[in-house]
Amino acid sequence: MKIVIMPGDGIGPEVTHEAVRVIEALGLGIDMKQAAVGGAAYKAYGHPLPPETLAIAEAADGILFGAVGDPDCDTLERHLRPEQAILGLRKALTLFANLRPAKVFKGLEDHSALRPEVASAIDLLIVRELNGDVYFGEKGYRTAADGTREGYDVMSYCESEVRRIAHVAFRAAQGRKGRLCSVDKANVLETSQLWRDVVVEIHKEYPDVQLSHMYVDNAAMQLVRNPGQFDVIVTGNLFGDILSDQASMCVGSIGMLASASLGERKTAHGTYGLYEPIHGSAPDIAGQGLANPMATILSAAMLLRHSLGQAAAADRIEAAVGKALEDGVLGRDLGGRAGTTEIGDAVLARL
Numbered sequence: 001m002k003i004v005i006m007p008g009d010g011i012g013p014e015v016t017h018e019a020v021r022v023i024e025a026l027g028l029g030i031d032m033k034q035a036a037v038g039g040a041a042y043k044a045y046g047h048p049l050p051p052e053t054l055a056i057a058e059a060a061d062g063i064l065f066g067a068v069g070d071p072d073c074d075t076l077e078r079h080l081r082p083e084q085a086i087l088g089l090r091k092a093l094t095l096f097a098n099l100r101p102a103k104v105f106k107g108l109e110d111h112s113a114l115r116p117e118v119a120s121a122i123d124l125l126i127v128r129e130l131n132g133d134v135y136f137g138e139k140g141y142r143t144a145a146d147g148t149r150e151g152y153d154v155m156s157y158c159e160s161e162v163r164r165i166a167h168v169a170f171r172a173a174q175g176r177k178g179r180l181c182s183v184d185k186a187n188v189l190e191t192s193q194l195w196r197d198v199v200v201e202i203h204k205e206y207p208d209v210q211l212s213h214m215y216v217d218n219a220a221m222q223l224v225r226n227p228g229q230f231d232v233i234v235t236g237n238l239f240g241d242i243l244s245d246q247a248s249m250c251v252g253s254i255g256m257l258a259s260a261s262l263g264e265r266k267t268a269h270g271t272y273g274l275y276e277p278i279h280g281s282a283p284d285i286a287g288q289g290l291a292n293p294m295a296t297i298l299s300a301a302m303l304l305r306h307s308l309g310q311a312a313a314a315d316r317i318e319a320a321v322g323k324a325l326e327d328g329v330l331g332r333d334l335g336g337r338a339g340t341t342e343i344g345d346a347v348l349a350r351l
């Protein structure tokens, strides 16, 4: 079992360090390598995703990714910015299905941005498409007819891209409560109309799943009004990015939401994938030992489950995180005082 750790920038190295300690403590004999990404890789090698990093990633069974993003790099040409590392990995490795589960842990009901009785009902999965949409369309700066500057990013989805993510989402719903809500903006966007048409077609293959559709503006509202109504949400790259940050605050903090990015490639142990917290490099708290590493530790659990076939070990990690929270080990993001290392220690002690 081989995995590659990509710490990245800002709080990325701090949170991945804690997740690595947890993986090591399980004693599974996993071979771990480190590889440079993001602003750190740009500063060391002149590129946010050096070819060596991609080669190491391809040779492993899975990737544990911290976060990328560095304010020093925000004025670089776009293809050299840290964020290109994560976008490049997702695209180059065809990791098109991003699973972002959001569930309220026991003891966190009072720490949600929502009322406890609303928050406690949350147990949803966002299935976000990751290889298409406005993220990867033609983009640029040009001069408009009146001589002023214009920026543009083309939004599009082709049928096959929608089909493959729809299958992932329907199968996920079959394994849960059997409800799938497809979120789009079909009242305005042709991209979304195609999305909706294809999802309806694929539904014929999953008659046991109850399918509904919701416009993204309404979905944002429903996520805070009554998030308990959702089981699985399937949506495009941009809407999924936004809704998942929103869902994180509904369960308590952005420092709690893990994710798995999967494709179709199988390894000797499971499905090849990249695992990362949904948050970024948090430059405002980087280097201060304040970051909550739980999202990254929970991402490591997803890695063990999906890419390494180690479901029991994944359960152990999730249970240890749950116990730490129940025992009141809360980071500042959740209104507590525990620092990054202290949270890591608390999870290790409960493994």
Ligand SMILES: NC(=O)c1ccc[n+]([C@@H]2O[C@H](COP(=O)([O-])OP(=O)(O)OC[C@H]3O[C@@H](n4cnc5c(N)ncnc54)[C@H](O)[C@@H]3O)[C@@H](O)[C@H]2O)c1
Pocket: 011, 015, 066, 067, 068, 069, 070, 071, 083, 086, 254, 255, 256, 276, 277, 278, 279, 280, 281, 282, 283, 284, 285, 290, 291, 292, 293, 295, 331, 333
């Ligand atoms: N996948 C990724 O690597 C990824 C994801 C999102 C943003 N980014 C990048 O990160 C940089 C900062 O972006 P941003 O500020 O919009 O988003 P962010 O997620 O980094 O931070 C948003 C807010 O949440 C807080 N926060 C985030 N993670 C936390 C944690 N684990 N514990 C406690 N608090 C936490 C931060 O302190 C900040 O106040 C940008 O360069 C952005 O492009 C990268």
Ligand SMILES: CC(C)[C@H](C(=O)O)[C@@H](O)C(=O)O
Pocket: 083, 086, 087, 241, 278, 280
């Ligand atoms: C850093 C950025 C490219 C990324 C995205 O938009 O996908 C991030 O916000 C995320 O949620 O993983």
Ligand SMILES: [Mg+2]
Pocket: 241, 242, 245, 278
């Ligand atoms: Mg995001």
